[in-house]
Amino acid sequence: MMRNVALVGAGVTKFGVRKASYRDLIWEAGKACFDSVPSIRPRDVDGLVVGSVMPERTAFQSHISSLAAEALGIKPSTLSARTEHMCASGTVGIRYAYAFIAAGLADVVMVLGVEKLNQPSGDEAILNMGTGVDREWEAAFGLTAPPCFALAAQRHMAAYGTTEEQLALVGVKNHTHASKNPNAHFQKGATVDQVLCSRMISTPLRLFMCSPITDGAAAVVLAADDRARDLTDRPVWIRGTGQALDGFQLTSLHEDYAHWPALGRAASAAYRMAGITARDVDVAEVHDCFAIAELIAYEELGFCAKGEGGRFVETGRSDYGGDVVVNPRGGLIGCGHPLGATGVAQAAEIWSQLRSEAGARQTPDAAIGLTHNNSGMGEHVVMIYGREPA
Amino acid sequence: MTYVRAIDPLPLESPDHTKLHEFYAKLADGRLTTTACAGCRRTAWPPRGFCPDCGSDRFEWVDLPREGTIHAFTIQEAGLPAGFAAPRVFAIVSVGSHRIFSIVSGADAGQVAVGQRVTFQPLRVADGPKESPRWLVGFTLSEGKA
Numbered sequence A: 001m002m003r004n005v006a007l008v009g010a011g012v013t014k015f016g017v018r019k020a021s022y023r024d025l026i027w028e029a030g031k032a033c034f035d036s037v038p039s040i041r042p043r044d045v046d047g048l049v050v051g052s053v054m055p056e057r058t059a060f061q062s063h064i065s066s067l068a069a070e071a072l073g074i075k076p077s078t079l080s081a082r083t084e085h086m087c088a089s090g091t092v093g094i095r096y097a098y099a100f101i102a103a104g105l106a107d108v109v110m111v112l113g114v115e116k117l118n119q120p121s122g123d124e125a126i127l128n129m130g131t132g133v134d135r136e137w138e139a140a141f142g143l144t145a146p147p148c149f150a151l152a153a154q155r156h157m158a159a160y161g162t163t164e165e166q167l168a169l170v171g172v173k174n175h176t177h178a179s180k181n182p183n184a185h186f187q188k189g190a191t192v193d194q195v196l197c198s199r200m201i202s203t204p205l206r207l208f209m210c211s212p213i214t215d216g217a218a219a220v221v222l223a224a225d226d227r228a229r230d231l232t233d234r235p236v237w238i239r240g241t242g243q244a245l246d247g248f249q250l251t252s253l254h255e256d257y258a259h260w261p262a263l264g265r266a267a268s269a270a271y272r273m274a275g276i277t278a279r280d281v282d283v284a285e286v287h288d289c290f291a292i293a294e295l296i297a298y299e300e301l302g303f304c305a306k307g308e309g310g311r312f313v314e315t316g317r318s319d320y321g322g323d324v325v326v327n328p329r330g331g332l333i334g335c336g337h338p339l340g341a342t343g344v345a346q347a348a349e350i351w352s353q354l355r356s357e358a359g360a361r362q363t364p365d366a367a368i369g370l371t372h373n374n375s376g377m378g379e380h381v382v383m384i385y386g387r388e389p390a
Numbered sequence B: 001m002t003y004v005r006a007i008d009p010l011p012l013e014s015p016d017h018t019k020l021h022e023f024y025a026k027l028a029d030g031r032l033t034t035t036a037c038a039g040c041r042r043t044a045w046p047p048r049g050f051c052p053d054c055g056s057d058r059f060e061w062v063d064l065p066r067e068g069t070i071h072a073f074t075i076q077e078a079g080l081p082a083g084f085a086a087p088r089v090f091a092i093v094s095v096g097s098h099r100i101f102s103i104v105s106g107a108d109a110g111q112v113a114v115g116q117r118v119t120f121q122p123l124r125v126a127d128g129p130k131e132s133p134r135w136l137v138g139f140t141l142s143e144g145k146a
């Protein structure tokens, strides 16, 4: 018999080009999380999972979970692990913690995501991102994420008539949302003209349609059934989860790069487990590493039909007053994308949205929240959260 | 930048470093090859040392066509990693029944299009340890019109 599991605390650091060490970021996220739930002290946490992608290259540091446990004064007695799944490492960590708690193998687990990506030399920071694609067959050519998602954008434009303006609107929406989030990397908002006049990165994706290289950390605490109710008056329950992979190398993915079947499968599994449909989702944090990813996510998550993603953002259906508020914290485009921290920060946003604590970013009457985290166009994780347990 | 070069993204191609070393030796001789499984004869791209279909880890090298067509492409103009210059034409090239990821060299941005024919051209990249030459699969636009 699986136990119900809930988020009982959450906190994030300021995201940006941070004058901070890897450990500073862990301290900051840990403090923000513990401050959100005064009933939990480090000694009450029996498990810790840390999502972090490349500290070996960026901070000359492995052995991350033990480092973080010591930094925060946690003495794990049920679970201590690091998760690495490129850009989805944070959500993969939340799934581990969920599974351990649901199975009765742990009771109160912190999941912390942390990344210190910026380096004294900027092109080295970008080179490090090449570790996330296949070294021998992809990174050797200088490939990092932008050209991959550019292939999807090219295809989406050719097949469905998606326009540069529609891609730009994702940038505008998420930069505008980020302007209401003091922890976001960018806070100045953006206009369509600004997005369309920003520097071309990889055709057709321009700078303001891309997430930047960002430092940051985030932490959440998960607890079982009764413990969750003891620790907070408004737990945010995990209702469903799904993960699916189509492939790792670009040449293993669906030959139509605008078609991401693994995301559809991950979403179906999560909806089925939660007993809901896409229509029930009030607020969603989706993986807009690039604007095209958000448009395809609308389609594969079932918010709109295949090919309608551009129209969906253009008609305001993914913004306040529409069908579902997508990326209220500003998404990866507005908040930045500190790899391992991103999935955990998405969960932290859903935590505050479903508790009606999101302030200027609040989605009215948010009862069901969704997070989508990917690690490439063929690898997806979806979580469903609810104000009420299943 | 010696620090970056200590571990670069280019593969180590010699018999000391990879089971696929013959692929690179043939590449240096101007041949584009891949593995054919010794058990079930399936070819794969990229070459592989284990067959998920029949479980064999034995393979032979077979030549691929030297010409292909551009299945998808993008031109990266900014934000390339250390050691790589912009602009860079990244492409998925259909070669026989396989899709190959690579770059198209020596092309003007305006000339590249989906469906365009390209020709295999070994790409000499930075030397490996002990000044050993290293090669990758590259493509150039084919002569004449598509």
Ligand SMILES: [Zn+2]
Pocket (backbone or CB within 6 Å): B037, B038, B039, B040, B041, B042, B051, B052, B053, B054, B055, B056
């Ligand atoms: Zn075989």
